[in-house]
Amino acid sequence: MKGVTLIPVPDTAIIVVAAGSGTRLDGGAPKAFVGIDVHSILRHALDGVFAAAPAQVIVVAPSGFEGDAETELRAAAGDRIDLGRVVTGGGTRQQSVAAGLDALWGDVRTVLVHDAARALTPPALIDAVRAAVDADTGILPTLPVVDTLKRVDGDEVVGPIDRSELAAAQTPQGFPRPLLERAYERALADGVEYTDDAALFAAAGHTVRHIDGSARGFKITTPADLERARHLLAEERPAATPAAPSPVDAQPPSVARVGIGTDVHAFGGDGTLWLAGIEWPAERPLSGHSDGDAVAHAIVDALLGAAGLGDIGEHFGTAHPEYAGAHADVFLARTRELLAESGFEIGNVSAQFQGNRPRFSARRAEAERALSAALGGAPVSVTATTTDGLGFTGHGEGISVTAIALIHSNGLRAGKES
Ligand code: CTP
Numbered sequence: 001m002k003g004v005t006l007i008p009v010p011d012t013a014i015i016v017v018a019a020g021s022g023t024r025l026d027g028g029a030p031k032a033f034v035g036i037d038v039h040s041i042l043r044h045a046l047d048g049v050f051a052a053a054p055a056q057v058i059v060v061a062p063s064g065f066e067g068d069a070e071t072e073l074r075a076a077a078g079d080r081i082d083l084g085r086v087v088t089g090g091g092t093r094q095q096s097v098a099a100g101l102d103a104l105w106g107d108v109r110t111v112l113v114h115d116a117a118r119a120l121t122p123p124a125l126i127d128a129v130r131a132a133v134d135a136d137t138g139i140l141p142t143l144p145v146v147d148t149l150k151r152v153d154g155d156e157v158v159g160p161i162d163r164s165e166l167a168a169a170q171t172p173q174g175f176p177r178p179l180l181e182r183a184y185e186r187a188l189a190d191g192v193e194y195t196d197d198a199a200l201f202a203a204a205g206h207t208v209r210h211i212d213g214s215a216r217g218f219k220i221t222t223p224a225d226l227e228r229a230r231h232l233l234a235e236e237r238p239a240a241t242p243a244a245p246s247p248v249d250a251q252p253p254s255v256a257r258v259g260i261g262t263d264v265h266a267f268g269g270d271g272t273l274w275l276a277g278i279e280w281p282a283e284r285p286l287s288g289h290s291d292g293d294a295v296a297h298a299i300v301d302a303l304l305g306a307a308g309l310g311d312i313g314e315h316f317g318t319a320h321p322e323y324a325g326a327h328a329d330v331f332l333a334r335t336r337e338l339l340a341e342s343g344f345e346i347g348n349v350s351a352q353f354q355g356n357r358p359r360f361s362a363r364r365a366e367a368e369r370a371l372s373a374a375l376g377g378a379p380v381s382v383t384a385t386t387t388d389g390l391g392f393t394g395h396g397e398g399i400s401v402t403a404i405a406l407i408h409s410n411g412l413r414a415g416k417e418s
């Protein structure tokens, strides 16, 4: 066995239930696949799980989304992918947990059940729950209830409730495996649905203790919760590194869309050249209704096309005199707004122009920064090529541009289908 490293099989499994539809969030995709930032809710949850001590990780996915869950699992697990597995969930949370239990490895003694919807749960809380479970006790993370609570009957306030007796339940909830499995069998046999695993476990006569939960362990249920998660992540992102998603990471599964745009302009007219969002003082201008910036126009068409929102002529053509002479920043910023209003945010954009002039490479970074800034920070790359003296670009008559764009649902509204 020389050269083979034997990795001990973990004695703990974490079942991440992600099979819900997310009706209250209404994010245009099953909740787990709605983006918080460039990463989905599920991806954030799994990042937390894999940052905790090694465990078997079972992702319970909505039926039909197993492949998407697998993609997220692979991205989060990295070289620990052998610990991960995706199974199909059921119609209720309890059925989804049961499906996860069926996939446990033989050596597992402790089972943690975790809501994917609690995407920002700290790894330390996961480890704390795991450490607190013993052979006959379940563990529940809780937060104190801070609001003053009242008992009501219709519109009448009937009386106060002593909140010191109450606690708000979170996940992961941890249990000794044999007792949890038997409790689930019993619930199945009785046909009873419990509100969470701790309730199901307690109903089978077992003890559940609570430990301190975390404010970050809140459940993303409504659009306001998603906003809260977005703000938390945005605040934590170092200012020097703007959201710099890699194109691959920027695709929450099932809701990514691509678009293509092309544009051609002839050299001609007065003034200076505007291309790729910047001015080129010594160069011949391109003619056009606006500043003739063919790179920007191709990008606008790629973005509108990806979102199924028509094309540049419809939104910025000669029927819109307010755009005459406008530069790339105006077009691109408005395009980004149009996409946002339709429920999309931009993943990345790549454009290539063919032309003899201008010599582009020395100012590539400057151009990419300008275009990216106009698109709210989305990564934009621009490449340039000549055509070996062939065709109108090779003859120096004009410039031809192709752009493609990747966009995805911003989680606030279902994307408009084209
Ligand atoms: N869950 C599940 N299978 C179900 C229902 C829920 O795996 N049949 C999971 C959800 O994916 C979520 C967790 O249980 O991670 C908590 O459920 P909840 O927040 O209610 O999510 P949804 O059921 O998706 O949302 P909604 O109730 O708004 O439809």
Ligand code: MG
Residues within 6 Å of the ligand: 020
């Ligand atoms: Mg639900």
